[in-house]
Amino acid sequence: MTVAVVIPAYNEAATIADIVRRARQQVDWVMVVDDGSSDDSAARAEAAGATVLRQLENQGKGASLWRGMRHAIERGAEAVITLDADGQHCPEDIPKLLAAHRRDPERLIVAARLTHRDRAPGLRRFANGMADFWVSWAAGCPIADTQSGFRLYPSRFIRRARGPGQQRQQGFVFESALWIQAGRLGCYPIAVPIETIYHAQSRPSHYRPWSDTARIVRLVAGSLLRRGFYPAGLLRSLRLLPLPAIADEIPIKQVDSEDRS
Numbered sequence: 001m002t003v004a005v006v007i008p009a010y011n012e013a014a015t016i017a018d019i020v021r022r023a024r025q026q027v028d029w030v031m032v033v034d035d036g037s038s039d040d041s042a043a044r045a046e047a048a049g050a051t052v053l054r055q056l057e058n059q060g061k062g063a064s065l066w067r068g069m070r071h072a073i074e075r076g077a078e079a080v081i082t083l084d085a086d087g088q089h090c091p092e093d094i095p096k097l098l099a100a101h102r103r104d105p106e107r108l109i110v111a112a113r114l115t116h117r118d119r120a121p122g123l124r125r126f127a128n129g130m131a132d133f134w135v136s137w138a139a140g141c142p143i144a145d146t147q148s149g150f151r152l153y154p155s156r157f158i159r160r161a162r163g164p165g166q167q168r169q170q171g172f173v174f175e176s177a178l179w180i181q182a183g184r185l186g187c188y189p190i191a192v193p194i195e196t197i198y199h200a201q202s203r204p205s206h207y208r209p210w211s212d213t214a215r216i217v218r219l220v221a222g223s224l225l226r227r228g229f230y231p232a233g234l235l236r237s238l239r240l241l242p243l244p245a246i247a248d249e250i251p252i253k254q255v256d257s258e259d260r261s
Helices: 017-023 041-046 060-074 091-103 124-140 155-160 173-185 209-226 231-237 251-257
Strands: 001-011 029-035 050-054 079-082 109-115 151-154 190-195
Touching: 001 017, 001 041, 001 060, 001 091, 001 173, 017 029, 017 041, 017 091, 017 173, 029 041, 041 050, 050 060, 060 079, 060 151, 060 155, 060 173, 079 091, 079 155, 091 151, 091 190, 124 173, 124 209, 124 231, 151 155, 173 209
Parallel strands: 001 029, 001 079, 029 050, 109 190
Antiparallel strands: 079 151, 109 151
């Protein structure tokens, strides 16, 4: 099975080389999408053995992820693992995602930070819990740790999914949009528990609490409004209603039109 690891990077010179080297101990193909960095992130990633795609201007995490994912699929990857460059994810957990993929090759896999969650700040845990509730409702299925960027996407899903397109989906909101698309397409996510890693002295997060959260709220609210608040999705997300035994085959054009927000 051909697997590519895609790592979006924006000014991650302090950590990128170590992440690439550790990821390459798990899989042969590691790709870094340099999102207009002003430091030497790209050079360090390349020296560590990554294939580097360069974006001359900063376009946001969503745009970087989508470019890397499509590039990998077009060149034969059967699955894509996304990984953050800041050291908050442990590349040594990649085999857990691969094992889950072998058991359920059509479903998305999320490395959910469920162990030692107390290591993260309380406000962040609260915000992540709120996001889990609303994004799971819009997706119509329970999703643990919707804000984890450590995921495995099967090639079949990527080929059917819609990219960020609009400017406001090119940042962090795109990852939430992918969960909603996955639920609509029946690629119900599976959670693989991993440890919570939080470095108090690490660089400030690129996530902008007010603007990025507002964009995610608009995405979810728009999706729910268009579906009449999707009561079945709420019940499924709370495990009060079972997921369909056979995934609904929703044409990707219909998903595209519903998720334009």
